Amino acid sequence: MQYELITDATLVSCYIKGDESALEVLIKRHKQKIYSFIYSKVYDKDVAEDIFQDTFIKVIRTLKKGNYNEEGKFLPWVMRISHNLVIDFFRKSNRMPKFDNAGEFSIFSVLSDTSLNAENSIIKEQVEFDVRRLVDELPEDQKDVLLMRIYDDLSFKEISDKTGVSINTALGRMRYALINLRKIIDKHNIVLTN
Amino acid sequence: MAKNYSKASIETPKDLKPKEETINFLLNYSKALSVIKSDKVKFEFVLN
Numbered sequence: 001m002q003y004e005l006i007t008d009a010t011l012v013s014c015y016i017k018g019d020e021s022a023l024e025v026l027i028k029r030h031k032q033k034i035y036s037f038i039y040s041k042v043y044d045k046d047v048a049e050d051i052f053q054d055t056f057i058k059v060i061r062t063l064k065k066g067n068y069n070e071e072g073k074f075l076p077w078v079m080r081i082s083h084n085l086v087i088d089f090f091r092k093s094n095r096m097p098k099f100d101n102a103g104e105f106s107i108f109s110v111l112s113d114t115s116l117n118a119e120n121s122i123i124k125e126q127v128e129f130d131v132r133r134l135v136d137e138l139p140e141d142q143k144d145v146l147l148m149r150i151y152d153d154l155s156f157k158e159i160s161d162k163t164g165v166s167i168n169t170a171l172g173r174m175r176y177a178l179i180n181l182r183k184i185i186d187k188h189n190i191v192l193t194n
Numbered sequence: 195m196a197k198n199y200s201k202a203s204i205e206t207p208k209d210l211k212p213k214e215e216t217i218n219f220l221l222n223y224s225k226a227l228s229v230i231k232s233d234k235v236k237f238e239f240v241l242n
Contacts, residue, residue: 020221020224020225023220023221023224024217024221027217027220027221028217031211031212031217032210032211035210035211035212036210036211039210048212049212049213049216052212052216053212053216053219053220056220057220057223060220060223060224060227061227061229061238064224064227064228064229064238065229065236065238066229066231
């Protein structure tokens with residue numbers, strides 16, 4: 001049988017009936033066009049190879065399941081499958097950032113062990129103790145607002161409701177609390193860094 | 195004024211075709227794939 005003269009539609013029909021050699025003719029007839037099309041989108045031979053393979057796996061499964069409607073458009077159908085797989089590839093690529101350790105950037109420059117060692121843990125405790133001592137030196141109304149805001153995580157609306165003052169007053173007390181804390185820190189030459 | 199021509203930023207290889215291994219894999223896959231229809235359900239089997 002001279003497959004080269006036979007139309008795609010006939011080859012597909014033969015393949016569905018069980019003639020595996022018809023598939024070989026179809027693939028070899030269109031492989032360059034389909035592969036070139038895929039490559040023109042992804043510009044990576046390995047990726048193009050994978051997408052080409054996935055394209056024909058879909059073609060094979062659809063034909064064998066009898067889900068293909070012959071309308072004389074085998075090649076456009078296959079191109080559409082490969083086109084959709086290219087889109088899927090780009091969607092996955094965008095969701096998964098690639099890290100190339102061969103370049104200057106290394107993932108380990110942004111991933112690190114953030115747990116404190118013993119020394120840093122002691123320093124952190126000392127700093128927190130010093131901050132609380134400093135806060136105690138503030139005027140009562142400013143200290144209350146600061147404690148509610150920073151330690152109780154209340155909003156200024158909630159602080160205003162609790163203290164019976166306006167939101168603007170609460171905001172002002174917070175602002176002066178911070179200004180006064182800075183003055184106290186400067187006055188006593190305190191170092192609050194870890 | 196001289197015309198400015200820019201080279202294509204990405205050169206397209208001339209031998210654009212899939213590997214023989216890929217083609218052979220697809221042909222073998224097709225030979226191994228078997229679809230059995232049962233009522234409304236279709237089962238796919240890949241035989242060794």
